[in-house]
Amino acid sequence: MKDSQALASVLAAQFSSFNCVRAVTVGGSLTSCLDDKYSDLDIYVYSDDDIAINARQEFIKLRSDRSEINNMSWETGDEWIESATGIRVDVMYRRPQWIEQSLLDLLKYHRANIGYSTCLWHNVLNSLPVFDRSGWFAEMQNNSRQPYSKSLRAAIVLKNFPLLSDRLSSFENQAYYSALRDDRIAVNHRVAGYVASFFDVLFAINYQAHPGEKRMAEHAKILPRQPDDWVNMMSDMIKLVPTGEGAELSKGMRGLTNGLRRVL
Numbered sequence: 001m002k003d004s005q006a007l008a009s010v011l012a013a014q015f016s017s018f019n020c021v022r023a024v025t026v027g028g029s030l031t032s033c034l035d036d037k038y039s040d041l042d043i044y045v046y047s048d049d050d051i052a053i054n055a056r057q058e059f060i061k062l063r064s065d066r067s068e069i070n071n072m073s074w075e076t077g078d079e080w081i082e083s084a085t086g087i088r089v090d091v092m093y094r095r096p097q098w099i100e101q102s103l104l105d106l107l108k109y110h111r112a113n114i115g116y117s118t119c120l121w122h123n124v125l126n127s128l129p130v131f132d133r134s135g136w137f138a139e140m141q142n143n144s145r146q147p148y149s150k151s152l153r154a155a156i157v158l159k160n161f162p163l164l165s166d167r168l169s170s171f172e173n174q175a176y177y178s179a180l181r182d183d184r185i186a187v188n189h190r191v192a193g194y195v196a197s198f199f200d201v202l203f204a205i206n207y208q209a210h211p212g213e214k215r216m217a218e219h220a221k222i223l224p225r226q227p228d229d230w231v232n233m234m235s236d237m238i239k240l241v242p243t244g245e246g247a248e249l250s251k252g253m254r255g256l257t258n259g260l261r262r263v264l
Helices: 002-015 055-061 096-107 118-126 136-144 150-165 171-180 183-206 217-220 232-238 246-261
Strands: 021-027 041-047 067-071 077-081 087-093 130-131
Touching: 002 021, 002 041, 002 130, 041 232, 055 067, 055 077, 067 183, 087 096, 096 118, 096 136, 096 217, 130 136, 130 246, 150 171, 150 183, 150 246, 171 183, 171 246, 183 217, 183 232, 183 246, 232 246
Parallel strands: 041 087
Antiparallel strands: 021 041, 021 130, 067 077, 077 087
C-alpha cells in the first residue's frame, strides 16, 4: 500500500505538469481498505483538454515495458505494469464538466440506471486528491457530501426492482427461457444483469452509495438492512448458471427477489 501511495504522488506530479489538468485523485481498492496484492492503482485525471497521446506514452514507456496507451474500452485511459515494482496502474481521464453533470443528474434529478446507479458518486466521495490545482475537486467533493435522498432511493428501486422477477421481460424470465433453449451465454448475461440490479436496490434501500463491481458482497454484508441468508442464496444461484437447469435457476432468482422484497 505504501508503494502505491508513493507511486500515486509521483504520477500526480507528472500529470500536474500539464496545464490542462485540474486534479489527480486516487480511487478504487486503495481507498476502500479492501486492497490486496492483486489490487491495481486507480488514478483519475481531471483535465479540461486532452493530454497528447505521445506525451503520455513518452513518460509511461520510461516506467513500463508492458502498457496499453489510449485504451478506449471504457473510460479513456492508459494502463501499464510498473517495471520496478510490478504495480498495475490504471489511469482514467475525465472531463470536469462530465463528472459535474453526472453528479447533477443523479443528486438533483435522481436519474437512475439499470445497475450501478450511484457508483460515480461513491467514487467522488471516496477519492483521495493527490493534486488539486485550484481546489476544484475539493469543492466538488464537498458539494457531493449530501444525504442520500428518499427520492433517489425510490428512483433506483423503481428502475431496478421490477426487472428482477416481476416483469414479463425480467432478468429471471429471460434467464429461464434462455436455459430452456440451452443458450448458456444468454443465461450468463441475464444473471449478470440480475445481480447488478439486485445490488443496486440493496445499496439504495440502505441509503448507501454503490461501491462498484468489485467485492460487492463484502461491502453489502455489513449493511444494516439486508435479506435473510442472501449470501448463500446468491452463491447457490450463481452455481446453477452453467448447469442449464432453468427451473432451479428461476427458483433461486425468485427466492432472492422475494427476500429483497421483504426488506424494501
